[in-house]
Amino acid sequence: MHKMLAAGVAVMALAAPMIAAAQDDAPTGGSMIVTYNDDVSTLDPAIGYDWQNWSIIKSIFDGLMDYEPGTTVLVPDLAESYELSDDGLTYTFHLRDGITFHNGRPLTSADIKYSIERAVNPDTLSPGQGFFWMIEGFDAAAAGEADGLSGIETPDDRTVVIRLSTPNATFLHVMALNFSFAVPREVVEELGPDFGRNPVGTGAFKLTEWSLGQHLILDRNENYHIPGVPKLDRIVFEVGQDPSVALLRMENGEVDILGDPIPSARFVEVMENPDYEGRIIEGGQLHTGYLTMNVQMAPFDDVRVRRAVNMAINKDRIVRIVNGRAVPANQPLPPAMPGYAEDYEGYPYDPEAAKALLAEAGYPDGFDTQLYAMNTDPNPRIAQAIQQDLAAVGIRAELLTLAQSTVIDAGGQPNTAPMIWSGGMGWIADFPDPSNFYGPILGCGGAVQGGWNWAWYCNEELDAKAAEADAMTDPARGEERIALWRDIYLQIMEDAPWAPIFNEQRFTFRSERIGGEDSYFVDPVHIPVNYDHVHALDAGQ
Amino acid sequence: MTPLLEVIGLERSFPTREGGRIRAVDGVDFTLSRGETLGVVGESGCGKSTLARLILQLVPPTAGQVLFEGEDLARLPAAALRRRRRDLQIVFQDPFASLDPRLRIESIIAEPLIIHGIGTREERRRTVATLLERVGLPPDAGRRYPHEFSGGQRQRVGIARAIALRPKLVIADEPVSALDVSIRAQILNLLADLKADLGLSYIFISHDLSVVEHVSDRVAVMYLGRFVELADAQTLYARPAHPYTRALISAIPQPDPSDRRARLVPPGEPPSPEHPPPGCRFHPRCPHARDVCREQTPALRRVEGGQGTHLAACHFAEEIAALPSPTG
């Protein structure tokens, strides 16, 4: 996994190869049923930001860039090719020919410009607005003072020129984010806020039916620009399906993909069932579950206390509580992320040493504090495990398990939440780049009222280093940049504002009739599966 | 000397569900002297029970005055009225409903004493014992609950409670209607004894004319919220001056098979008090009704040539009074 990703970064070339037409001889046709517990919310790419609608949107829309299926390798998508100016500030994208929206209208460069500007326009209320900060003219546009982004120009129908205000190595990832996906202006303007219910894009599938609270049907886009894609003719998303029921239906062969994770209650049993051999695919996730300690609140303002907490927690036992569906973590970055320090050992589990550290910090008898956590399973259980471990070294943490919105609010208030278990609200990377784990959650920018830096950790020196790293847009300096990020995260661990607990693993359960590369089923950017590339084995029969 | 009780133009109306108003008591005047018993008779719904509650200020009057020893009860402040209640008491019809089923008899009888803060606990206990004896109940009755007693005994409890404060006036609202014949006589005798012993005055409300005749000095006949006749008992029964009184008297079956009086049963039933007929309210059922009865409401007036103060609300009172006596 790690290796694959390193290769991907290297591929960031001026003339990237086209995504090859699917060369495998997987059959096309057929359909599959995917179940979800929650209703699917908006499919507007500028707005949708759930893990659930994230990949559905990816199948309906396209952006300038994309990733190779099953990998984190950036490749041009709507763009045929792009060039980067020497100062690292100007990107020129050349659109592929003959791409049309689902309504039949050909895609032009104006659509790209409109789509990005729409995401930045405050009227859109896009949660992705902030991702575009590096584009020239962002501030004026984001404040609603300018009509559009001065940094985007469309010299002709097939060329988009984007100027940045500062060189940024993550920019191409941003162009692969849903928020920058192309939408047809006339449809958006006609439907207004209802566009998310009736999405029209250029993607591999088009939405044909949406019965709120019951099901969605996606059908193949016959005019999709990549030949042989998608494989399936139809995907039916059945919503309101309780995961344990969905699992039983899966066992009855009524369902093809469990959209939600396998319920913990039955995880062990399912994994041990020989009948499902090969049908449950395990993969990594760009996720870290961590415990924040508010460095502005005593006693967590003492680094020794924070280190003691890091040493007090038995991560192996917590991993067991989640049925081994995670690997213990010792640093903010997940193993699949470039910059992960493989040789770093982290803080060992050592309650005695933790006690000694606490004593040294002036808390020989420990102290009382509070631990916030979200109230959905398994988070209260994990929090209780942490609570017990802390109690063993004398830290008596009162546990507050609350609704998501309340915990998030508490985290963003100064001097409110001494400790927060991030589960359920934790960081899943928006794109596979180490910088994505820093800004809002560990940088000074996030350590403000209403911010997401719940540790209130602010290290100016590291902020400067981060800026430096992100300015390294030259692909040749890729390795150097990654190394810089690695150092940043290791230095953070010295200050220990977090106690990283684990990195979640994904387990995708598929029916016997669905096939494809294993990597398609644990695709790092498409969750739960890469809808465009999995196929039905009984297609055409 | 002021009379014990003076009722002037007393009125009370209730709203109905349909938005109309029922004039339950519609202009009643009378006086009651000390030591006197006034009987009030009438059929159900004529307003006699409301009259009792109006006098006691349990229901506020819509108009009119209730002067007790010259003091207008309706104008008394709440606290003063509560104190005044010592002098006015009531005995209810239903000896079960009027006793709190969750209290022991001794608590029920002692309640007025407690309310008015009379005596110590020990004194009250002795008073209760005396009262029990006075109304003819065994001494151990105090420890028991109302439902353990028969109707007659419960009525004795009600009477004991009413006389506990030595009131000046007792209003008895159908006190014997719910009782059996043999018990009824006992209670009537008890009431008579108490009156003699304690110098009580009574307003005795009943639908039973023979009982009223037996206990009353004067009798008032009520029909649809008004007094239609008021006279001393003997006169009223011997020479009724209102056709309704006549009809009532003649309708009473006497326990005497040889009694073959002609029965003057009035046809139909009392009209709804919500829509009383115009003119004389009795005219639709009156065998003597003439045109004037349908148009003019007769006032309660002295009957010419009547004995004492014989009042009747009939245009032809003198004519009626001259008819042969219904009691035969």
Place this chain on the structure above:
Amino acid sequence: MRLILRSPTAVAGLIVIGATILVAVLAPWLAPYDYREQLFEGLTLEGAPLPPGGDFVFGTDTLGRDLLSRMMYGARTSLIVGVVSNGAAVLIGTLLGAIAGYVRGWLGTAIMRFTDLMMAFPALLLAIALAAIIGPSFWIVALVIALVNWVQVARVVYTETTALAEREYVEAARALGAHHLRIVGVHILPHLVPTMLVWATLGISTTVLLEATLSFLGIGVRPPEPSWGNIIFESQSYFTSAPWLVFIPGVAILLLALSFNLVGDALRDALDPTQRGRR
């Protein structure tokens, strides 16, 4: 009391309640394990809870804690919440209902309109919002439940009080010059006791469950303190793979609620002096 003992179902109920109280009180001595301790041997290697039997009579929960010990300590919470908060609800409801029913007038109307309003208000939402505003604690649960559950009591008491206030013996007391306070205290409230008792007992099951829901939402009992409700909710999705985690506390709640209901029913009959007089 003798009358209650006459009903075999009520006796069974009393036994269950008595046993629960006993277990709750003696929990520190009876519990085989520390109810908070997440035992290493309490989970399988894959992290699954252990079924009943062996060292763990009721099995273990998903954190490897002994279920029996947690049930014993949980009885405390459930009893306290059931009795205290439901009792408070009944008291509030009775007070408001009795005032509205006795006083009538604008005050009575205002109280009853407010009751109507509360009746139509989704209780769960109110509970969540209140707890979020005031901040979570065990006593908040009690308060929230009381605030939610008084409504029906108030309505019933209101109806009864209006009927009681028209009884002849109340009129008799007024005729005697009794003050309103005395009338309410002596002639009305005692008659409401059976209703109150019935609601106090009938409401217990709803209360215990509401506590469970609130605890689940993170409003109530702080983990790792157990209550029967939060034991269920912590593990409700395990009903097929670890049914004991749902059914043992579920049946406990059912039995306790049932017992309170049966005893309440018998109590109502027994409190009626028209029954008592029959010797």
Place this chain on the structure above:
Amino acid sequence: MSRLSVEELTVGFNTDHGPVDVVEGVSFALDSGAMLGLVGESGCGKSVTAMAVMRLLATPPARIAGGRVLLDGVDLLRLSEAQMRRVRGDRIGMIFQEPMTSLNPTYTVGSQLVEAIRLHRPVGRREAWAQAGALLEQVGIGAVRRRLGQYPHELSGGLRQRVMIAMAIACSPAVVIADEPTTALDVTIQAQIMELLDALRREKGMGLLLITHDLGLVARYCDSVIVMYAGRIVERAPVKTLFAAPRHPYTHGLLASIPRLGRQQERLPSIRGMVPSPGLRGAGCAFADRCDRAVAACRAEVPPLGPADSDHGFACWNPLP
């Protein structure tokens, strides 16, 4: 021959303190067209007797311990419940005390009358409604069409009791039992209802058993009378005989304690004490404790009702002369 004859009827109740007989050895006969008064105070067993004849007592707690109830020679106590159902309302009609509560408030007068007819007569709905109208006319109710469509609460007390009577006579029964039919009514209405009952029994030749506590009604309307005390008949006689010369001290005391119009008395003669509750009656005459004429025998043995050959029977060891 009598239409209805009750012989040695004994009815007991199971109470918390064991079985108690509330009606003991009651016998009487009722002829066609006759009106028999059954008089007594509350709790004397007169209503229980009526209910036992109709077999309307809930068993348990009630228990008919002995005796016979012969209607035209058939013992009703031996009939099955289904057979008895056919007798009720058809051969014996019943009128109750409270016209307010004895009619079903949720059905119209018409449908309740129609039910009374159709339960026993195989007539169509239309025909039954016509008959119901005719019945109302018979009991003196005008504007029949409107009345049939009205609910009981829309009628006055007197009208309701007329409807009850119409229901009781719907199938022209041989016997009608009227249990305190006028007690709840005003004096003037009471007179109307009694006149109606009197006329109907004559017209239709029904035997009418009038259960009442009002001796005035009995004196006025009945042919003969039975006085009950504490579950037993203490005296029976033709009306004139009884009122002229009661032999039982209880009957005598009862008659004396009624205040009479135009007869001013300072004190009413009254019977002291009160009725002993069932189960607490001693071995002898139940009235002995209240009786001024009681002799030793009274406390020892229950006096029999006699003499048998006379139409004036009384159960007393020391009767009035």
Place this chain on the structure above:
Amino acid sequence: MAAFLARRLGQAVLIVAGITLITFLLMYLIPADPARMIAGRNAPQSTVESIRQQLGLDRPIVEQYLIYLSNLLQGDLGRSYMQRTEVGELLWSRLPATLELMAGGIFFELLIGIPAGLAAAAYRGRLPDRVIMVAAFVGVSAPQFLVGILLLYVFAVELDWLPLRGYGGLDNLLLPALTLGILGGGWYARMMRSSMVDVLRRDYIRTARAKGAGAGRILVVHGLRNAILPIVAMIGLDIGIFMSGVVVVESVFGWPGIGQLAWQAIQRLDIPIIMGVTLIAALAIVLGNLLADMVAPLIDPRIRLRA
């Protein structure tokens, strides 16, 4: 009748307005910021501010409420913060499922409660009565989700007679509706019994027996109609109680109704949806009571609609 309706509708409007006001106030007081939830993690503070402004969350509460009310009067319930779909549409799409569930629940309540209550009353004091009443107490005391899970386990998992969960056919409805109905059924059985026992003591029942009516006829024709009134009033209230009950039942059975929607919305502080659900719940309760009041006179002619 018209006056009655007008008055009751007036009251209903007031109650609903009162409820929306309280809800609004509560939402305002909850320490959490919807704007942040919408903005997501990457948004700079300025974005949060502009979202807050966009949604009018920066205005005084009174103004926000008035805007809400005036929109409401125009039939506009607002748009979900998270889903960006019109709240009206979301509610509308889920209403049929919830209504179906409630109807099924009421059906089972009556189906269980009325016959059980009748039977208990008919055999009052005897063994069947005791058995039914204890069973009714069990029904009343049983935690709803426990009943649901048990039914699910027995009929769907073990016996496999009925579909596990899901929404659609009558077979899907059976278990959730039964779960909802068992609680109410217990209540109704008790109410029906006490009401019926009371009615059976009435004089008109004696009259009916004196007429020669049989036991069954007396129970059903004469008793039921008089005894059922408290139940009818209860059904009105039940609609309200169900609004809370459906949250549990819908989550146990994966029923795509209002309850689920409300649950999700509360988690995410999606105020427009919460307001919408409260509104619907309040309306349901008010309408349920109104309906019960209007049906009552049809059953008992003594009751008149009081204006």
